[in-house]
Amino acid sequence: MIPGPFLLYLGHSDDEVGIKTSRGLAIFRTGDCVGEWRHDDCPLTLGLPLLAPAAARAAGARTLVLGIANAGGTLGEPLVRDAIAAIEAGLNVASGLHHRLRDEPRLVRAAKQAGVALFDVRDAPKDLPVGNGKPRAGNRLLTVGTDCSVGKMYATLALHAALRRRGIAADFRATGQTGILIAGAGVPLDAVVADFISGAIEMLAPARTDDGWDLIEGQGSLFHPSFAGVSTGLLHGAQPRAILLCHDPSRPHMRGLPHFRLPDLAECLAANLAVARLTSPDVLPVGVALNTVKLDEAAAHRLCADTGTALGMPCTDPFRFGADPFVDRMLQCFAPSPPPISASA
Amino acid sequence: MIPGPFLLYLGHSDDEVGIKTSRGLAIFRTGDCVGEWRHDDCPLTLGLPLLAPAAARAAGARTLVLGIANAGGTLGEPLVRDAIAAIEAGLNVASGLHHRLRDEPRLVRAAKQAGVALFDVRDAPKDLPVGNGKPRAGNRLLTVGTDCSVGKMYATLALHAALRRRGIAADFRATGQTGILIAGAGVPLDAVVADFISGAIEMLAPARTDDGWDLIEGQGSLFHPSFAGVSTGLLHGAQPRAILLCHDPSRPHMRGLPHFRLPDLAECLAANLAVARLTSPDVLPVGVALNTVKLDEAAAHRLCADTGTALGMPCTDPFRFGADPFVDRMLQCFAPSPPPISASA
Numbered sequence: 001m002i003p004g005p006f007l008l009y010l011g012h013s014d015d016e017v018g019i020k021t022s023r024g025l026a027i028f029r030t031g032d033c034v035g036e037w038r039h040d041d042c043p044l045t046l047g048l049p050l051l052a053p054a055a056a057r058a059a060g061a062r063t064l065v066l067g068i069a070n071a072g073g074t075l076g077e078p079l080v081r082d083a084i085a086a087i088e089a090g091l092n093v094a095s096g097l098h099h100r101l102r103d104e105p106r107l108v109r110a111a112k113q114a115g116v117a118l119f120d121v122r123d124a125p126k127d128l129p130v131g132n133g134k135p136r137a138g139n140r141l142l143t144v145g146t147d148c149s150v151g152k153m154y155a156t157l158a159l160h161a162a163l164r165r166r167g168i169a170a171d172f173r174a175t176g177q178t179g180i181l182i183a184g185a186g187v188p189l190d191a192v193v194a195d196f197i198s199g200a201i202e203m204l205a206p207a208r209t210d211d212g213w214d215l216i217e218g219q220g221s222l223f224h225p226s227f228a229g230v231s232t233g234l235l236h237g238a239q240p241r242a243i244l245l246c247h248d249p250s251r252p253h254m255r256g257l258p259h260f261r262l263p264d265l266a267e268c269l270a271a272n273l274a275v276a277r278l279t280s281p282d283v284l285p286v287g288v289a290l291n292t293v294k295l296d297e298a299a300a301h302r303l304c305a306d307t308g309t310a311l312g313m314p315c316t317d318p319f320r321f322g323a324d325p326f327v328d329r330m331l332q333c334f335a336p337s338p339p340p341i342s343a344s345a
Numbered sequence: 346m347i348p349g350p351f352l353l354y355l356g357h358s359d360d361e362v363g364i365k366t367s368r369g370l371a372i373f374r375t376g377d378c379v380g381e382w383r384h385d386d387c388p389l390t391l392g393l394p395l396l397a398p399a400a401a402r403a404a405g406a407r408t409l410v411l412g413i414a415n416a417g418g419t420l421g422e423p424l425v426r427d428a429i430a431a432i433e434a435g436l437n438v439a440s441g442l443h444h445r446l447r448d449e450p451r452l453v454r455a456a457k458q459a460g461v462a463l464f465d466v467r468d469a470p471k472d473l474p475v476g477n478g479k480p481r482a483g484n485r486l487l488t489v490g491t492d493c494s495v496g497k498m499y500a501t502l503a504l505h506a507a508l509r510r511r512g513i514a515a516d517f518r519a520t521g522q523t524g525i526l527i528a529g530a531g532v533p534l535d536a537v538v539a540d541f542i543s544g545a546i547e548m549l550a551p552a553r554t555d556d557g558w559d560l561i562e563g564q565g566s567l568f569h570p571s572f573a574g575v576s577t578g579l580l581h582g583a584q585p586r587a588i589l590l591c592h593d594p595s596r597p598h599m600r601g602l603p604h605f606r607l608p609d610l611a612e613c614l615a616a617n618l619a620v621a622r623l624t625s626p627d628v629l630p631v632g633v634a635l636n637t638v639k640l641d642e643a644a645a646h647r648l649c650a651d652t653g654t655a656l657g658m659p660c661t662d663p664f665r666f667g668a669d670p671f672v673d674r675m676l677q678c679f680a681p682s683p684p685p686i687s688a689s690a
Contacts, residue, residue: 133570133602194542195535197574225478225581225624229542232567233574257478274616279570 007056010038022067053089094119096177131198138208142240143218150248151291158318169212201237287314352401355383367412398434439464441522476543483553488563495593496636503663514557546582632659
């Protein structure tokens, strides 16, 4: 477990997409973030107090989160220097970069001297099992998508919040760097060797015997030719009772691939259900989550209503408008098991 | 490239499945195998002369192939001792075991002293690209299966031989340890991180502009809940013009999973075509390859005939009876491009 509260790193970033991990923590772990650390050339902000490491430590921060992505996921010289400054101020350092903190001797040495820890969240667990597909107890929902980066993590976390507000037990099961930093646990699927994808998810979301839900963060898309293998293994390992389809209506083509069209929503839903049925024959869709950030509120509501009508299921932007329509559908489709009948009844 | 001729290791093995890599080399690279090395307690044979390392070296062997699998893929003490003996006799050592030769200091030291090389064929190439699904030129066929270990490699190699006998250029593209040792090149898919499966296959079978064929060794099955992600990435990366469905009619359930039934052949074919169409919209099936090793010849012929009739395509056991029916179908479906028309015609 990575100790909070956090100081979120923006550094010299000038690209909104590049700071998505820091932003994810600012949004979903607001209470655990004491400030942001950015340099004068960084035009971005998370709306948190600007704090250098020593001031952040004094304000209670325990860990600097390097929540940025740069080309190649490397630890550049400015990043290493800043991380050392944070370590010397008494902060742990956490990173989801491809290049591991522990592979940089200067960081290892500095952390040892200062008595703080380095956290590489992109490390896959050792000794992952091969998936076995055996039916296991419990309610599991998996978010699936028409494409990569359409809002699966945001939808999963919004649903998590909505379920908890209704008093329903729910756990967010993270499969990507940002999700893992938010949850404090998870499996970084993009570091798992192909033979172990479904096994990793079986381990991440094991049998549960209460009426609560495991909400599993999806990755990729069955229609993305780079990553459909990952999405397939996720569906089989998740053994979901429910899937929630996520979509970004502003996406002109598959991410990074101008030669690939987006799938039709009904087609995408049918394909996901067909693959999911191998390990979860009774899987049901509970709705469509749209990422409407580029639409004004009226247009967003209209698109959600039209999409829901066309597909015959709840449709909303769960991050913008709340995930209650999905919760309602889940309660309707998956009634909690009745209390056991006592022998004397 | 691993230098032949080979000495094939059986060691103390007493399990036919455990020596499948040595057997694969004995069958498909017969002319490059000078002998087998087994101890007195090994009841198995490949039908090759029994040779200890020094005698094998004298007979021209260049490399000892540790073509056996043991529980966990580890290098046990007897294996290490035997490998050192081979090195001291002047042989290189090649292995597809999970535990790498280069991680055993005694082997590294001995090989350095003797001036020979160690080959770990399970190493994935560095810097694999992410797949892009861009249409690329060339004829590619992928073997797909109802299950794991139903004979995809044998079918691919039998087809390779049949095409070459007809004077058609063909390359076998290996994706597993045994295939890589047979081909002398390939990508060990089970060591590739999930995000790079389709990219690895795009690299393994790049665009080709002759009328020849890349024959890609399939892995797993879309219906095997442990490995369907790998099979999906393979289909997308291969971008196959043709698929050949492989099946073992004696298999009672999915390998290792008594709770999973085998898919119906037509259902399996349809699912593979649907997934393949994402990157290869015009993909065609060219036949069904049955592994009939457990049937007598008459029963095998009958089953092939019945299966072919039911599915409306060629069906045979290509390893037992030759792959010519598939070659005929490929020539029929994919006529070679006509010679360019000269301007004066």
